[in-house]
Amino acid sequence: MHGKVPMGKLMRAIGLMSGTSLDGVDVALLETDGEDIVRRGQARTYPYDDAMRRLLINAIADAGGLKSRGDRIRSLAEAERALTERHAVAVSQFFRDTEIDGASVDVIGFHGQTVLHRPEAGLTVQLGLGGLLANFTRCPVVYDLRAADVDAGGQGAPLVPVYHRALTSKLPQRPVAVVNIGGVANVTWIGRDGHLLAFDTGPGNALLDDWMARKTGAALDSGGATASNGTVDEEAVRLCLSHAYFTETPPKSLDRNTFSTDLVDHLSVEDGAATLAAFTARAIARAREHMPAEPELWIISGGGRKNRAIMRMLAERVQYAVVPAETVELDGDSLEAEAWAYLAVRSIRGLPITYPGTTGVAEPMSGGLRADPTAHVIN
Numbered sequence: 129m130h131g132k133v134p135m136g137k138l139m140r141a142i143g144l145m146s147g148t149s150l151d152g153v154d155v156a157l158l159e160t161d162g163e164d165i166v167r168r169g170q171a172r173t174y175p176y177d178d179a180m181r182r183l184l185i186n187a188i189a190d191a192g193g194l195k196s197r198g199d200r201i202r203s204l205a206e207a208e209r210a211l212t213e214r215h216a217v218a219v220s221q222f223f224r225d226t227e228i229d230g231a232s233v234d235v236i237g238f239h240g241q242t243v244l245h246r247p248e249a250g251l252t253v254q255l256g257l258g259g260l261l262a263n264f265t266r267c268p269v270v271y272d273l274r275a276a277d278v279d280a281g282g283q284g285a286p287l288v289p290v291y292h293r294a295l296t297s298k299l300p301q302r303p304v305a306v307v308n309i310g311g312v313a314n315v316t317w318i319g320r321d322g323h324l325l326a327f328d329t330g331p332g333n334a335l336l337d338d339w340m341a342r343k344t345g346a347a348l349d350s351g352g353a354t355a356s357n358g359t360v361d362e363e364a365v366r367l368c369l370s371h372a373y374f375t376e377t378p379p380k381s382l383d384r385n386t387f388s389t390d391l392v393d394h395l396s397v398e399d400g401a402a403t404l405a406a407f408t409a410r411a412i413a414r415a416r417e418h419m420p421a422e423p424e425l426w427i428i429s430g431g432g433r434k435n436r437a438i439m440r441m442l443a444e445r446v447q448y449a450v451v452p453a454e455t456v457e458l459d460g461d462s463l464e465a466e467a468w469a470y471l472a473v474r475s476i477r478g479l480p481i482t483y484p485g486t487t488g489v490a491e492p493m494s495g496g497l498r499a500d501p502t503a504h505v506i507n
């Protein structure tokens with residue numbers, strides 16, 4: 129049942145997200161009309177192995193030399209093919225693990241892997257072969273959802289805000305803030321009338337991950353235990369927060385590698401972790417400087433909600449409650465994958481996915497490319 133679906137009808141969509149932390153493919157099922165109706169289904173994560181992660185790290189390094197978004201220099205072509213195959217495997221594993229019938233899915237929303245994000249130069253590059261994934265999965269695929277926005281002068285990120293609005297439409301608190309703490313952190317502010325303001329706040333966990341890997345060999349600071357045992361170097365945090373990015377008026381977005389751990393290099397593992405956690409939390413709190421009114425609730429999604437140091441430091445600096453997504457019956461691990469399912473349905477229906485308040489485009493606009501499976505050739 130891959131045919132056309134009339135407006136207003138629910139579609140069954142799969143969302144696929146591979147975020148900046150390079151930890152794996154998040155897969156989620158959603159039933160939605162692309163507007164207010166959102167029925168969240170099952171979700172799973174399929175972690176990358178070391179070889180895939182290394183391929184992506186090399187691709188990100190090589191992407192630094194890209195002049196146009198279509199070029200696939202050095203390791204990029206190999207990484208793009210491997211990434212697409214890994215997503216196809218994740219989809220078939222997902223159908224096996226959840227016993228969902230793949231033929232009942234109307235569309236797949238495919239984020240791909242961001243390897244370069246320089247919207248000021250009109251460039252955002254997500255690896256991912258939509259046509260190949262459509263053929264592997266035998267399902268229509270919507271991909272490249274950021275490109276049209278950047279071509280129209282937008283930031284190309286964040287794209288999840290319109291989904292945040294749908295998810296929070298029934299909550300009594302307004303304005304509400306939804307923060308995703310992944311590799312990078314981003315916030316959506318939703319006003320009483322549904323007005324959206326969204327931007328990347330600063331680092332998420334990427335600096336902390338890099339720090340832990342370099343100092344201890346661990347992939348992350350599990351639960352924020354190391355950061356919780358350290359002392360924040362106030363001067364280093366002050367210097368980190370003196371970066372011009374924080375006073376820039378949104379819309380604005382970041383590349384994973386905009387910030388570095390240089391300013392904490394002289395510290396112990398624990399103090400460095402505490403200082404980086406404080407940098408992330410205070411950069412999020414500083415987002416309030418750009419908001420028209422104080423959010424009455426802060427909902428946190430992404431892996432960073434599991435870092436108790438970041439959560440505590442953020443709660444200390446904002447006026448209202450800071451809660452993990454689960455407190456309001458959302459899933460903080462699958463939210464972005466769900467968003468890509470939602471965005472794919474909006475794309476197919478020609479509904480806007482980006483707005484002046486989210487990416488800075490002049491008018492609300494849709495985006496995304498659609499690839500349908502090609503007919504089987506019978507020899």
Ligand SMILES: Nc1ncnc2c1ncn2[C@@H]1O[C@H](COP(=O)(O)OP(=O)(O)OP(=O)(O)O)[C@@H](O)[C@H]1O
Nearest residue numbers: 147148149310311312333348350351430431432434
């Ligand atoms: N148990 C945990 N304790 C502390 N931190 C954690 C835990 N689990 C995951 N994280 C952090 O969460 C990050 C992954 O979060 P998430 O999967 O939301 O990011 P992402 O989607 O890849 O990134 P982005 O949203 O920036 O694209 C890792 O970098 C890791 O540091």
Ligand SMILES: CC(=O)N[C@H]1[C@@H]2OC[C@@H](O2)[C@@H](O)[C@@H]1O[C@H](C)C(=O)O
Nearest residue numbers: 148242245285286287288312314464
């Ligand atoms: C260019 C890019 O991939 N940006 C990501 C990244 O990861 C978090 C933050 O930076 C956000 O801007 C965005 O992802 C989310 C899912 C978004 O577009 O809403």
